[in-house]
Amino acid sequence: MKTTTFRSLGVLLSVFAIAAMMPVSASAAEDEVPTFTKDIAPIFQAKCEACHRPGSIAPMSLVTFQESRPWARSIKDRVSSRQMPPWHIDRTVGITEFKNDRSLTDEELDTIVRWVDGGAPRGNPEDMPAAVDWPDESKWYFADQFGGxxxxxxxxxxxxxxxxxxxxxxxxxxxxxxxxxxxxxxxxxxxxxxxxxxxxxxxxxxxxxxxxxxxxxxxxxxxxxxxxxxxxxxxxxxxxxxxxxxxxxxxxxxxxxxxxxxxxxxxxxxxxxxxxxxxxxxxxxxxxxxxxxxxxxxxxxxxxxxxxxxxxxxxxxxxxxxxxxxxxxxxxxxxxxxxxxxxxxxxxxxxxxxxxxxxxxxxxxxxxxxxxxxxxxxxxxxxxxxxxxxxxxxxxxxxxxxxxxxxxxxxxxxxxxxxxxxxxxxxxxxxxxxxxxxxxxxxxxxxxxxxxx
Ligand code: HEC
The missing domain is CATH 2.60.120.230 (Jelly Rolls)
Structure with a gap:
């Protein structure tokens, strides 16, 4: 048992050594802690902001880092148990493709969990995507398409x-x-x-x-x-x-x-x-x-x-x-x-x-x-x-x-x-x-x- 452990550790170490010499590597990227501005904000924009923004139904906004950071623990909790976003269909049986699917992909979920586990860092402000331009809700959504x-x-x-x-x-x-x-x-x-x-x-x-x-x-x-x-x-x-x-x-x-x-x-x-x-x-x-x-x-x-x-x-x-x-x-x-x-x-x-x-x-x-x-x-x-x-x-x-x-x-x-x-x-x-x-x-x-x- 012991020798095996040593051996695989040795392999691991040499992989790290090679990775360290290369400018960018896939394994290094995976080990990196995701940041809010680069990795999390795009997910929140796509899957959370519809409800988690000022004036909508959710109890808090998740638009900015400052707003999201205090909720990190709770976010991990709710997304890992798949309570958020609310989407309760069993994704493993029957028909699995939906027009209005708002659930997280496994990869998005994993990114959020790694962000929280890594201390929920902000990241470089320059990575922050442009704010979502939410449709003007005082206008009818199909007004442009149907001319009124x-x-x-x-x-x-x-x-x-x-x-x-x-x-x-x-x-x-x-x-x-x-x-x-x-x-x-x-x-x-x-x-x-x-x-x-x-x-x-x-x-x-x-x-x-x-x-x-x-x-x-x-x-x-x-x-x-x-x-x-x-x-x-x-x-x-x-x-x-x-x-x-x-x-x-x-x-x-x-x-x-x-x-x-x-x-x-x-x-x-x-x-x-x-x-x-x-x-x-x-x-x-x-x-x-x-x-x-x-x-x-x-x-x-x-x-x-x-x-x-x-x-x-x-x-x-x-x-x-x-x-x-x-x-x-x-x-x-x-x-x-x-x-x-x-x-x-x-x-x-x-x-x-x-x-x-x-x-x-x-x-x-x-x-x-x-x-x-x-x-x-x-x-x-x-x-x-x-x-x-x-x-x-x-x-x-x-x-x-x-x-x-x-x-x-x-x-x-x-x-x-x-x-x-x-x-x-x-x-x-x-x-x-x-x-x-x-x-x-x-x-x-x-x-x-x-x-x-
Ligand atoms: C369809 C609307 C909707 C979407 C989409 C949505 N939420 Fe929510 N969320 C709510 C509402 C409403 C509540 C409060 C009621 C509840 O807890 O179910 C809530 C509650 C929460 C809470 C618990 C807050 C507390 O009081 O502890 C967290 C954390 C959360 N949402 C995170 C997220 C994240 C992260 C996403 C996206 C990945 C998301 N939600 C997507 C509507 C939504």
Missing amino acids: PPDLIVESTPYTMAAETGDAWWRPTVPTGLTEQRWARAIETRPSTAEGRKITHHAISRLVQEEPDAQIQRANAANSVGGVADRSRGAGTFMEWAVGKQGELMRPDSGKLMMPDSEIAWDIHYAAVGEEITDTVQLGVYLYPKDAPPKYRQVLHLMGTGQMDIPANGTAVTEGFFPLQRAGRVESFQPHMHLRGTAMSMEAILPTGRRQLLSHVGDFNFNWHNSYVYTDDVAPLLPKGTLLKITAWYDNTAANRSNPDSNVWVGSGSRTADEMGHAWVNVTYFEDEEYEAEVAKREAAEAAIGGGE
Whole structure:
């Protein structure tokens, strides 16, 4: 044993000796302690500043070295446990590429940890990258692209958040004012004032209308929604918004159908920030011209998992099945549970009986309503007759750190103390021929990447 140790030490020493003679070497760079200005600031700009900057929702700014340095220990803690940035999908299973991925790469995480372990040094001020020019949030994000403000703006009724209080969920329903059928091509949600941005954690807007498509209506009816007051009357959610998200542009030639007399049901999560603030949230919708509707319809479905029956100091699992009445492409997955919810998965059960795990959120956190949006190349294409299976896991023991009381039985309901288990899933529907064409396109693209195999 001893000789081996000596020998490898000898090898190491000679490597160092060679490295020391060379002007720059890879191994020397790896041993160097990363600095804030050169290595950390670019990561914080890309992955943290959306929330950690003055006037946004996080408790502190991480823009400058002076602001970040006191948090070094806590930063290491939160990034190593992958609590920050908030992104709770299991990165090792199912589909792993997302359009809106804000998680750290393993390399970024490693750099941050080495910076903290190395004493969190500042580095050369000249290495500091230019400050990020954050978009002017008083302007609509798509205004330049579409030549002005949205065609339709629906505003939530005002809510006043006290200076010091627990989190609040505000759920007003507001008419869209539409008198005829229209198609949405882009959607944007934003708190209406800078003050409002401080308290608005996330806002979900649900489109409430009669579902005109009999097949979609059947799919919704066949799904056991358990525990959810079905305010959508079958039409599904419109859009979910959280801090850092700018807007949602539909894929080419696809859109969301809005019916006359539709309404928007809001679900807004406010958090207190030490001052009293009154806020409204605005939903801006850019519409397709009346005479040029899109070819494909995208529907955000609520996929439930049935009634909860969670024993005190116990655990439970619920599951639900959503039939695809037509072929489609699954665009996104957003789990929704309350304080006992710990994990949720979405699987596809194909008409052949074959199963495919699409996504698993293994570390659910009620404070964060992430919608995981698949990239174009990997969003699953599924044939008619596929069942989407949603499985939800609950932990009502004291081991669950979010659990407010492990000694009570928990059932279904929309109060935070009750439980819920459903996913919001965006589906773009195709006719069979269109689906075949999409599959062929995907296969051709994969073959091109794989060198023609
Ligand atoms: C989507 C918004 C968002 C992003 C992105 C984000 N954070 Fe946070 N962060 C928050 C919020 C809100 C809190 C306070 C609530 C909480 O602790 O969950 C927080 C809390 C923290 C805390 C704990 C502060 C304390 O009180 O101890 C640390 C440390 C932290 N974030 C670091 C980071 C780092 C580092 C990044 C980027 C690598 C990051 N966060 C990205 C929103 C965000």
